[in-house]
Amino acid sequence: xxxxAWYLISNTLANLEARRIASGFAFLWREAGFEIxxxxxxxxxxxxxxxxxxxxxxxxxxxxxxxGIVLATLLGAAIGLFLVSANRLxxxxxxxxxxxxxxxxxxxxxxxxxxxITETLPPPPGALQPLPGVFLSNRGIFFPLPGxxxxxxxxxxxxxxxxxxxxxxxxxxLVTYTAAFIAEIVRAGVVSVSRGQFEAAHALGLTRxxxxxxxxxxxxxxxxxxxxxxxxxxxxxxxxxxxxxxxPDLVSIANTIINQTGQAIEGIAVIMAVYLTISLSISVFMNxxxxxxx
Amino acid sequence: xxxxxxxxxxxxIAFLAWKFxxxxxxHAVWQPDSSACRAAQGACWGFIAEKHRFILxxxxxxxxxxxxxxxxVILISMWAVSAIRLFWRWWLVLLWxxxxxxxxxxxxxxxxxxxxxxxxxxxxxILTLLLSTFGIALAFPLSILLALGRRSDLxxxxxxxxxxxxxxxxxxxISILFMASVMLPLFLPAGVSIDKLxxxxxxxxxxxxxxxxxxxxxxxxxxxxxxxxxxxxxxLTYWQxxxxxxxxxxxxxxxxxxxxxxxxxxxxxxxxxxxxxxxLLQTIKVSLQDPAWSGRGVxxxxxxxxxxxxxxxxxxxxxxxxxxx
Numbered sequence: 273x274x275x276x277a278w279y280l281i282s283n284t285l286a287n288l289e290a291r292r293i294a295s296g297f298a299f300l301w302r303e304a305g306f307e308i309x310x311x312x313x314x315x316x317x318x319x320x321x322x323x324x325x326x327x328x329x330x331x332x333x334x335x336x337x338x339x340g341i342v343l344a345t346l347l348g349a350a351i352g353l354f355l356v357s358a359n360r361l362x363x364x365x366x367x368x369x370x371x372x373x374x375x376x377x378x379x380x381x382x383x384x385x386x387x388x389i390t391e392t393l394p395p396p397p398g399a400l401q402p403l404p405g406v407f408l409s410n411r412g413i414f415f416p417l418p419g420x421x422x423x424x425x426x427x428x429x430x431x432x433x434x435x436x437x438x439x440x441x442x443x444x445x446l447v448t449y450t451a452a453f454i455a456e457i458v459r460a461g462v463v464s465v466s467r468g469q470f471e472a473a474h475a476l477g478l479t480r481x482x483x484x485x486x487x488x489x490x491x492x493x494x495x496x497x498x499x500x501x502x503x504x505x506x507x508x509x510x511x512x513x514x515x516x517x518x519x520p521d522l523v524s525i526a527n528t529i530i531n532q533t534g535q536a537i538e539g540i541a542v543i544m545a546v547y548l549t550i551s552l553s554i555s556v557f558m559n560x561x562x563x564x565x566x
Numbered sequence: 567x568x569x570x571x572x573x574x575x576x577x578x579i580a581f582l583a584w585k586f587x588x589x590x591x592x593h594a595v596w597q598p599d600s601s602a603c604r605a606a607q608g609a610c611w612g613f614i615a616e617k618h619r620f621i622l623x624x625x626x627x628x629x630x631x632x633x634x635x636x637x638x639v640i641l642i643s644m645w646a647v648s649a650i651r652l653f654w655r656w657w658l659v660l661l662w663x664x665x666x667x668x669x670x671x672x673x674x675x676x677x678x679x680x681x682x683x684x685x686x687x688x689x690x691x692i693l694t695l696l697l698s699t700f701g702i703a704l705a706f707p708l709s710i711l712l713a714l715g716r717r718s719d720l721x722x723x724x725x726x727x728x729x730x731x732x733x734x735x736x737x738x739x740i741s742i743l744f745m746a747s748v749m750l751p752l753f754l755p756a757g758v759s760i761d762k763l764x765x766x767x768x769x770x771x772x773x774x775x776x777x778x779x780x781x782x783x784x785x786x787x788x789x790x791x792x793x794x795x796x797x798x799x800x801x802l803t804y805w806q807x808x809x810x811x812x813x814x815x816x817x818x819x820x821x822x823x824x825x826x827x828x829x830x831x832x833x834x835x836x837x838x839x840x841x842x843x844x845x846l847l848q849t850i851k852v853s854l855q856d857p858a859w860s861g862r863g864v865x866x867x868x869x870x871x872x873x874x875x876x877x878x879x880x881x882x883x884x885x886x887x888x889x890x891x
Contacts, residue, residue, distance in 0.1 A: 280753045287752045361572045365579060375878035376871040377833035380847060384871065387863025512738040516840050523740060536748040543741045544733075551736035 284537075293534045300326070306528060308520045310436055322529050326542060329525030333546075336439065336521065337508045340446040344507060345500075347447060348454025355459040358480065366455065373452035379513055381449055386441035386517045396428050405432075412436045438519035442511065450507045457499045461492035501558035508550055512543075522546055600858045613862040614869050617853040621869075624689015624844045630681065634692040637669045641695050649884055662703070669696075685763055689844030691873070693763075697835045697845065701770040702778075702828055708771065709778035710817075714808065716783055727779075734776035739837050742769045747841040766838050774831045781827050785820030786812065825885035829878050836874070846873065 288295055300323040307318050311328045312335050354366035373381070390410045394400065399409035405416035407429060414422035415433040422432035465488045473483035514521035523543055530539040593608025598616035614621070623631045644665045647653055673692070676682035688696075715727035734742065746769035751759065760768075789812055797807040817824075836847045844852075850866050853859070 283755050284752045286755070359568055359571050359575075361575050361579075365575065371879065371882075372875065375829070375833075375875045375882060377836040377847075377874055379836045379839065380867055380870045380874060383847075383851070384864065384867035387867055391861045391863050509738040512740045513837070513840075515740065523738065523744075527744070530744075530748060536744075536752065540741055540745050540749055543744070544737045547738055547741065548733070548736045 291534060295535075295537070297538055299533050299535050299538070302533075304529070306532070308525065309518075310439065310520060322533070325525050325529065326522065329520055329522035330546060332514075332519065333508075333511055333521045333523075336442055336446065336514070336519070337511050339443055340450065340507050340511065341504050343443070343447040344450040344454055344503075347451035348503075349458050351451060351455035352458025352462070353484070355455055356462050370452045370455050373449055374456075378445060378449045378510055379516060382441060382445040382513055382517055385445045386437065389437045389441055396424060399424075399429075410437065413440055436519070438514070438517050441517055442514050442519045446507055446510060449510075450503055453503050453506075454500065457496055457503065458492075461494075461496035462488055464495045465491045497558065497562055501554060504558075505551055505554050508554070509547060512547075603859075603862070609865050610859075610862050611865060613853075613859050613865055616859070617856075620690075620853055621846070621849045622690045624693065624849050625687045626689060627681070627683060627687070630675075630683065633672045633675070633680070633683075634688070634690070637672045638692050638695060640665055640669055640672075641692075641699060645699075685761065688763070690849045691846050693844060694832075694835055694846040697767060697770060697838065697843075698828075698832045700767055701774050701831060701835065705771045705774035705778055708775040709782050710813065712775060712779035713782035713786055716779065717786060731776045731779050734773055735780070739769075739773050739834055740840055742773050743837060743841050745769065762841075763843065766841060766843055770831075770835060770838075773834070774827075777827050777831070778824065781820050781823045782816065784823065785816035785818075788819050789816050822885050822889045825881055825888065829881045829885070832878060832881070833874065846870065 285295075301321050303318075304320055304322045304325040305318050306325070308316055308325060308328050310332065312331050314324075314328065314331065316324060316328045351366045351369060354362045355370070357363055357366075393408055393410040396407070396409040396411050399407040399414075401407055405421055407414040407422055409429070411428050413435040414429045415435070416422060417431075417433050420431045422429040422434070462484075469487055469491065470483055473487040474480075478486065511521055512523040515524040515527055518524070526539045526543050530536050533539075589608045591608075593606060595603045595606045595608065595610050595612045596615065598612045600612070600616075603610035603612055619628070619631060623634050626634055644662060647661070648658060671677060671680070673688060674683060674685070712727050712731060715723045716731065718724050718727070743766060746765040747762065750765050750768075754760065793811055793815065794807070797811040802811070835845065838845050839848045839851065842848070847870055850870050854863055854866055
């Protein structure tokens with residue numbers, strides 16, 4: 273085994289030398305030289321280093337994952353409760369939603385949402401205005417902020433809160449896809465609580481909604497939380513598909529850096545280290561939460 | 567209250583369904599005529615009609631398209647046969663070996679008067695099916711070894727298996743595919759290169775093995791301790807016990823979750839698009855680059871969704887029928 277490792281390492285070193293690539297992480301301090309479409313929390317320009325570019329990518333990964341987890345939980349819980357609702361039509365519609373969304377690859381869904389936004393929405397001068405001050409266009413979605421409303425300037429809007437088509441497609445795709453899985457988990461959790469609990473609550477005079485809220489859901493939560501954790505992890509890992517539609521997440525930026533510098537091993541090591549850290553942190557947090565619930 | 571809710575939902579659904587039918591059927595263009603499409607209000611299915619050969623078969627030589635088509639039929643039939651419990655016998659392995667050999671001959675050719683086609687030209691549906699089939703077929707034995715290793719008493723083996731499984735499950739598939747496409751070539755001596763398709767396939771196998779191993783482990787954990795003790799009492803060695811007593815029971819228990827993992831894996835093969843392999847999704851993407859048909863992404867990806875849905879939904883119905891038994 274050591275022999276194999278030595279063989280691979282010596283091959284790698286020879287290859288790196290032949291390609292004139294210096295191994296190590298020193299390249300991180302060199303100038304990146306490329307612009308990034310969105311940098312949520314910090315200033316970034318092409319003159320900054322590769323390290324700063326990676327930090328922007330990480331921030332973008334966190335931004336879309338956190339927003340995705342919150343929205344997918346809300347949507348998934350709602351659809352999960354619809355799946356056990358007494359209303360047949362509501363049940364059938366939510367079942368169809370879950371079956372369709374779960375059985376189509378997320379990547380196809382992301383391409384679909386991206387195409388829907390960039391191909392069917394009008395350009396900014398003719399943007400749709402579903403609510404006053406909110407604009408939908410193929411260059412993004414614009415919301416008014418207090419003290420700053422989006423205003424059309426030339427061919428695009430400025431001011432307000434701008435959501436790029438890439439971010440919007442990624443967020444919508446991640447949320448609707450993950451919600452289908454969360455809905456199934458919530459349904460299974462509710463079903464796992466015995467019927468007697470519902471009946472007892474009913475006998476106490478609680479309505480269906482109150483029984484669900486105060487009796488069934490607290491018990492169902494024990495069953496729901498562990499698989500929910502892995503859905504949160506999946507969503508975070510799936511946000512790496514951003515690279516396919518051009519949202520500058522960590523993987524996307526690292527990919528650009530690999531292509532520019534040839535530092536493939538270091539670039540992939542950075543991606544993997546970050547995701548392993550996130551995975552471990554989420555499972556540690558969820559284990560703690562589970563222990564508290566018991 | 568309930569009726570009112572039904573009425574409101576019914577109206578919303580009816581409105582959306584009517585809008586969709588109006589776009590997808592009533593005002594749609596079905597002929598492969600790009601100028602008619604540009605004038606139309608509805609969907610442009612003519613795009614699919616025009617490009618369906620390329621979408622399904624990629625850059626495979628046009629007059630030889632019957633070969634990947636036949637290969638797809640054989641592959642899907644073999645999956646269907648393998649789904650039937652009655653056929654879970656040892657000869658199924660022989661059937662698969664024979665079937666895969668026929669598919670290999672069909673796809674590569676070079677014998678029996680079939681012109682040779684290098685695998686750089688394979689693409690479309692058959693590539694998606696082959697990546698999934700070989701991914702599962704080779705990952706499955708590996709996953710059994712990993713699951714057994716994870717429960718092994720030997721600390722080194724256990725640590726290696728746990729490490730591998732947790733590592734692969736902790737990182738996104740795309741990073742493993744990047745590893746295979748840009749990092750693996752660095753490991754090889756100068757002058758030796760592995761085909762891009764093979765590298766992606768290798769990454770997919772390792773990825774699938776880690777996930778399947780956890781399902782197999784679930785099956786192993788469901789076997790009561792008495793089974794192990796009974797086998798030991800008969801004087802069986804570790805491998806005899808595992809092969810004849812434990813695994814046959816554990817794998818039967820694990821079949822429904824295995825099918826679910828396979829569905830997930832089938833969907834995940836679409837990620838090879840990102841490293842530039844010509845699977846079903848890539849041929850659709852490339853078709854969209856034709857300037858005559860630009861801006862047809864919505865129709866194209868709906869079509870892709872339907873194809874994937876047909877395969878995945880069939881598998882998930884099968885998995886549910888197994889659970890009901």
